[in-house]
Amino acid sequence: MKWIAAALLAVALVLLPFFAGDFYVNLASQMLIAAIFALSLNLLVGYGGMTSLGHASYLGVAAYMSALLTSRYGWGHGASAVFSILGTTAMAGFFGVIALRATGLGFLMITLALSQVLWGLAYRMSGVTNGDNGIGGLTRPMPFGISLDSAAAFYWFALIVASFSFLMMTVFAASSFGSSLKGVRDQPRRMAALGFNPWMIRWITFVYAGFWGGVSGLLYVYYNKYIHPTSLSTTSSAEALLGVIAGGSGTAAGPAVGAALVLLLKNYVSAYLDRWNMLLGAVFVFIVLVMPTGIVPGLTKLLQRRPR
Amino acid sequence: MTISRRQFVSGVAGAGFASLAAPNLAFAQGAGPIRIGLLAAKTGPLASGGIDMELALTMFLKERDSTLAGRKVELISADTAGVPATARTKAQELVEKNNVHCIIGPLAAFEALAIADYLTEKEIPTLGVAAAEDMTQRHPSPWFARVSSTSSQCAYPLAEYSVKELKYKKIVTIGDDFAYGHEMCGGFQRVFEDNGGKIIQKIFTPLATPDYGSYVAQVKSADAIFLATAGSNGFRFLRQFIEYGLKDKMAVIGGMTALDESVLRNMGDEALGIVTTSWYSAELDNPANKIFAPAFRKQFKYDPGYYAASTYVSGEVLEAALKATKANVEDKKGLMTAIRGSTVNTVRGTIKFDEFGDAIGDVYIRKVTRSDGRLVNSVIKDYPNVSQFWTYDKAEFLKNPVYSRDFPPAKNLEP
Amino acid sequence: MQFWIIQGLNSLSLGGLLFLLSSGFSLIFGLMRLANLTHGAFFMLGTYFGAISLRNYSGLNIWVAALGAGIAVAAIGGLFERLILTRLKTNPLGQVLVTLGMSFIISDACLMFWGGDSIPVPTPQSLQAPTRVFGFVFPTYRLVLVGCAIAAAIALYFLLERTRLGAMIRAGVDDRQMARAVGIPVSRLFTIVFCLGAGIAGAGGVLGGPILSAYPGLDGDMLPLALIVVILGGIGSLLGAFVGSFIIGFIYTFGSALFPELAYIILFLPMIFVIAFRPQGLFGRVGA
Known part of the structure; x- marks a missing residue:
């Protein structure tokens, strides 16, 4: 039963561009990007118990690096993609060393501070980043010579990347390393006593999450063909965090669902409702009250209860 | 506000219907309404200006009974929230979902720059408000005309x-x-x-x-x-x-x-x-503004300013261009040529456009x-x-x- | 010389403003272990209440408006705590979601009711004339604001150190389980402290109004400042919030004057160092 549903979902996702208009296909692409981003944040928040309010750093830096390398230095998309991801991952390694000195609210604040510094640099160093005007006129890559300029082509590209990302992150969480991460989240002292190195486990997770954040950033800049400092802002980080929590942190699918929900409210419902911000806030409050652990765990519980 | 809401909802519904019914048929002129998309930040820090932009444009269309050059007009208004990525999604929504014939706005330079390439690629006539110099200088677009001014022009x-x-x-x-x-x-x-x-x-x-x-x-x-x-x-x-x-x-x-x-x-x-x-x-003491400013003040209890005037002038320029092209909005190139070629007596005085699409006034x-x-x-x-x-x-x-x-x-x- | 004196006074007045903003946040966090991300919105709501009431009732003065706004915001905060937060005591992620969600609701409501314009909070008539300090001109209201912050700090000190309620709060901050065990009504205490914290933010919003004005986005501008102050000073420490406010006031003022190119990051760099090397903050008793 579960497998049939999953297969149907997969078929529906693949075939979407055949029955939906460009606008909806593009909306779906944005959801896929937001889903990768949220899933990467979930590695920290959900499995690692590290609530980060600066995850937009990785999305933004990868996007900026790719934008600068391709548009200003004339690099090819392949090389700049590799370099951007490597650069972002290296940065995550460095940030991890700083941020992991703290836990709890301190960790949240230090990630926020680091991302604010990047945001400030992107804004202020207009000679490099073009400041508030952002970098426009970007192109999408052409993997194997296939143009991604149509809505459908980009969607399929994003779907492939997202599926692979989902797989890789789910495998990570389900692996023995993932178990030790959850152990460190719940019982750091006991884990240390058992001979694990909690700091190292957290750091590796931090870097891995930064890597996938960078991947989502690449897709983000390919999709928008434009990058602006707001992509690095606390608001972007907070939005992703809210998506993760609303969907269900620490679950495989929850963050994707939450991210999709935030995106839908922001980009779709807002066409019909001026007060969409208020609705967004009310939805968050509602979710917490009704399903304190998030949508996906909440619904799962509901569905499991029914047959019995 | 209630009226703008109703127009807006009917606009959305109408556009959706029209796109379902005949998305790619070339309309004979007068068939179906003209769909105008407005990009304005109605939430976030830029909300003050964005709200005025919507009020003035709604008022402009209401004064004309939602008819320009003899053809019905539907206004579809989208909230960019003052965020570049949202502005882009909203521009896509207007173009791909609502099939608008032209776009007015947005306000902030970074919003306009985020969607500039997209609107050029989709060949959507755009009447801009944003002041970024290079949009009509070093990186002009044939599909863009600015009714306001560059940052430094004034x-x-x-x-x-x-x-x-x-x-x-x-x-x-x-x-x-x-x-x-x-x-x-x-x-x-x-x-x-x-x-x-x-x-x-x-x-x-x-x-x-x-x-x-x-x-x-x-x-x-x-x-x-x-x-x-x-x-x-x-x-x-x-x-x-x-x-x-x-x-x-x-x-x-x-x-x-x-x-x-x-x-x-x-x-x-x-x-x-x-x-x-x-x-x-x-x-300003000109015939158009003698009507506009007092009417705006009477309706909303304050004077119109930069933001309100920008969309009102956009409306006036658009109306002139529609009259010149006999409301044939399906000919986008013709409409854009007419916009750029027009000399219009607006509430800001008489304006025309230079070869980059920036207003001279x-x-x-x-x-x-x-x-x-x-x-x-x-x-x-x-x-x-x-x-x-x-x-x-x-x-x-x-x-x-x-x-x-x-x-x-x-x-x-x-x- | 003038530069140092005037900017020194500026730092003090900004510090005073920050204390009015952040003391409530610190109080709430200290007792409830709750990062109340609605705090910026409470502050903004206070500013709007002050701006609107002073615009509509010309006879009103700012002190009465601050008291009224404080009570109103405290009431809203109390309802929020009783109806929603109290169900989430063991769910920190849920708290993040709900407090941010609440701040979305409040800021959008402000936009809906009062539009997107910035609305001034007028400086009281009697304080409009600048004061001469060492031969330099300085706005009188800013000096009064520093006085307000000090008065608030003293009042809070007495409340915490000299009253029964304060003793209970301190007990709760130090060891919640123990406090409950000795019969302190912790749940009711939470509500009281949350009301108090929200109320200070609301009143502080009015008092900061003549400098800040009410505008959409004020909440987002202020919340990070509250977080920075509290992280720097030490969570749950009144002294920490006080000292932290003035330190941040000085860093912000002199930083933006002396190193304008660092204006965007000047507040965050020191914070990174503090958290990295002294995670409990300057005066914190417990790790963050």
């Missing part, structure tokens, strides 16, 4: 006026630390110094500056201070400027949004006497006075037909880099 006349009429010799500029502020200060500086004046200090304040105290305290003694601020920043700066007793020591002059009507309506006597420059004032030097108990921008001088290149040679002008924090270089700064 600063040029004020700079000349400051030297020649106000006899200022030394001026401090203060602006928001983003492209709009940089460009406006740069343009002001260039003309002011070319006329023999000196800019002795340039201050740029970060966008999110809750307390302007530390910036006010830095202001050096000069003949005047030039405010290149947008939204509420100028207003908050000015209040601190007065609190520190500086308004008695030096004059205040301002760019086109510093003391906009939307700012004045929340100010008191402290604003009196401040000289600013803009392509519009609610006090009068720029007014205004002074804050009190009239009927409210603060207004009285026009004290009219600079006719100001171009974005001012009096400079176009080719020479475009060889320079766009104005920035460091260009033109400041040579007269005092330590």
Whole structure:
């Protein structure tokens, strides 16, 4: 039963561009990007118990690096993609060393501070980043010579990347390393006593999450063909965090669902409702009250209860 | 508001239906309504301007019974929230879901730049409000026309006026630390110094500056201070400027949004006497504005300013172009040519467009006075037909880099 | 010389403003272990209440408006705590979601009711004339604001150190389980403290109004400042919030004047160092 549903979902996702208009296909692409981003944040928040309010750093830096390398230095998309991801991952390694000195609210604040510094640099160093005007006129890559300029082509590209990302992150969480991460989240002292190195486990997770954040950033800049400092802002980080929590942190699918929900409210419902911000806030409050652990765990519980 | 809501909802529904029924059929003219998309930030920090933009355009269409050049019009209004990525999604929504024939807005440069490539690629005639210089200079788009002005277009006349009429010799500029502020200060500086004046200090304040105290305290003694601020920043700066007793020591002059009507309506006597420059004032004495400004005031209880006028003028330009093309909006190229080729008597006076799509029109030097108990921008001088290149040679002008924090270089700064 | 004196006074006045903003946040966090991300919105709501009431009732003065706004925001905060937060005591992620969600609701409601313009909070008539300090001119209201912050700090000190309620709060901050065990009504205490914290933010919003004005986005501008102050000073420490406010006031003021190119990051760099090397903050008793 579960497998049939999953297969149907997969078929529906693949075939979407055949029955939906460009606008909806593009909306779906944005959801896929937001889903990768949220899933990467979930590695920290959900499995690692590290609530980060600066995850937009990785999305933004990868996007900026790719934008600068391709548009200003004339690099090819392949090389700049590799370099951007490597650069972002290296940065995550460095940030991890700083941020992991703290836990709890301190960790949240230090990630926020680091991302604010990047945001400030992107804004202020207009000679490099073009400041508030952002970098426009970007192109999408052409993997194997296939143009991604149509809505459908980009969607399929994003779907492939997202599926692979989902797989890789789910495998990570389900692996023995993932178990030790959850152990460190719940019982750091006991884990240390058992001979694990909690700091190292957290750091590796931090870097891995930064890597996938960078991947989502690449897709983000390919999709928008434009990058602006707001992509690095606390608001972007907070939005992703809210998506993760609303969907269900620490679950495989929850963050994707939450991210999709935030995106839908922001980009779709807002066409019909001026007060969409208020609705967004009310939805968050509602979710917490009704399903304190998030949508996906909440619904799962509901569905499991029914047959019995 | 209720009416705009109804139009807006019916617009969305109508557009959805039309796109389902016949998405790609070429309409004969008069078949189906003209769909206009408005991109305005109705939430977030830019909301004040975005809301006025929507009010004025809705009013414009209502006055014409939602009919332009004999054809029904539907307005679909989208909230960009003042965020570039959202602006892009909303532009896609207007184009791909609502099949709009043309777009008006958005307001902020970064919103406009985020969607510029997309609208050019989709060949959507766009009547812009954003002031980013290069959109009509070094990176123009054939599908873009600007009914307002570039960031510095209105600063040029004020700079000349400051030297020649106000006899200022030394001026401090203060602006928001983003492209709009940089460009406006740069343009002001260039003309002011070319006329023999000196800019002795340039201050740029970060966008999110809750307390302007530390910036006010830095202001050096000069003949005047030039405010290149947008939204509420100028207003908050000015209040601190007065609190520190500086308004008695030096004059205040301002760019086109510093003391906009939307700012004045929340100010008191402290604003009196401040000289600013803009392509519009609610006090303008021309036939179109004699109808528009009082009607707007009657309906919404305050004067229209930069933001309201920008979409109203867009409407007027669009109407003229539609009349010229017999409302054949399906011919996008024809519509765009008509827009750019039009000479229109608008509420801001008569405007036409240069070959880059930027408006050439009068720029007014205004002074804050009190009239009927409210603060207004009285026009004290009219600079006719100001171009974005001012009096400079176009080719020479475009060889320079766009104005920035460091260009033109400041040579007269005092330590 | 003038530069140092004037900017020094500016730093003090900004510090005072920050204390009014952050003391409530610190109090709430200290007792409830709750990062109340609605705090910026409470502050903004206070500013709007002050701006609107002073605009509509010309006879009103700012002190009465601050008291009224404080009570109103405290009431809203109390309802929020009783109806929603109290169900989430062991769910920190849920708290993040709900407090941010609440701040979305409040800021959008402000936009809906009062539009997008910035609305001034007028400086009281009697304080409009600048004061001469060492021969330099300085806004009188800013000096009064520092006085307000000090008065608030003293009042809070007495409340915490000299009253029965304060003793209970301190007990709760130090050891919640123990406090409950000795019969302190912790749940009711939470509500009281949350009301108090929200109320200070609301009143502080009015008092900061003549400097800040009410505008959409004020909440987002202020919340990070509250977080920075509290992280620097030490969570749950009144002294920490007080000292932290003035330190941040000085860093912000002199930083933006002396190093304008660092204006965007000047507050965050020191914070990174503090958290990295002294995670409990300057005066914190417990790790963050």
